[in-house]
Amino acid sequence: MRDCSTGHTRQPTIMTPRKYTEDDEPRVAALWRANFPDYTGYNTPEAVLRAKRLVDDHIYVLEDDGEIIATCMAGYDGHRGWLYSVAVAASRQGEGLGRRMVEFAIERLRELGCVKVNLQIRGGNEEVADFYRRLGFNTEDRISMGLILDP
Incomplete structure (x- = not known):
């Protein structure tokens, strides 16, 4: 793999995802802000992470040399x-x-007994839609609706 920042070929590293910890919050929040720049006041990365941890711990990160490089x-x-x-x-x-x-x-969901996995993609984001299609996901005829509740 070519490292664009140095021009050198980088050997792929085998990394295993792990569960998120509270110490990861600043690094995960920074990654999400870079990838999802349209977070709103009620939906900041920090608020999402804290709310999710109140429900369960199904937040996964991939870390390389102290940097969070991927999440799900x-x-x-x-x-x-x-x-x-x-x-x-x-x-x-x-x-x-x-x-x-x-x-x-998906493997963690399967271990819980899950037989179907859903996700949502913002309209017009064909590059991401193509990524999920390559993983076997299909577009379903659904209407996604939302309601923002006042805190």
């Missing part, structure tokens, strides 16, 4: 699973890390 959150309601916040550092995209995170999260 998963959820399971006993009926279906969900994937959220799959992110890979821009400097590490194209190395298969997103695939590794998704496959790791």
Whole structure:
């Protein structure tokens, strides 16, 4: 793999995703801000991470040399699973890390008894849609609706 910052060929490193810890929050928040720049006041990375930890601990990170380079959150309601916040550092995209995170999260969902996994993608984001299609996901005829509750 060619390291764009140095021009040198970098040998792929085998890394295993792990569960998120509170110490990861600043690094995960920075990665999410870079990947998802449209966070809103009620939906900051820190708020999402803290709220998720109140429910369960299905937040996974991939770390290389002290840097969080990829993330994925998963959820399971006993009926279906969900994937959220799959992110890979821009400097590490194209190395298969997103695939590794998704496959790791899906395996954790499977261990819980999950038989179907859903995710949502913002309209017009065809590059990300193509990524998920390559992983076997299909577009379903659904309407996604939301309601923001006042705190």
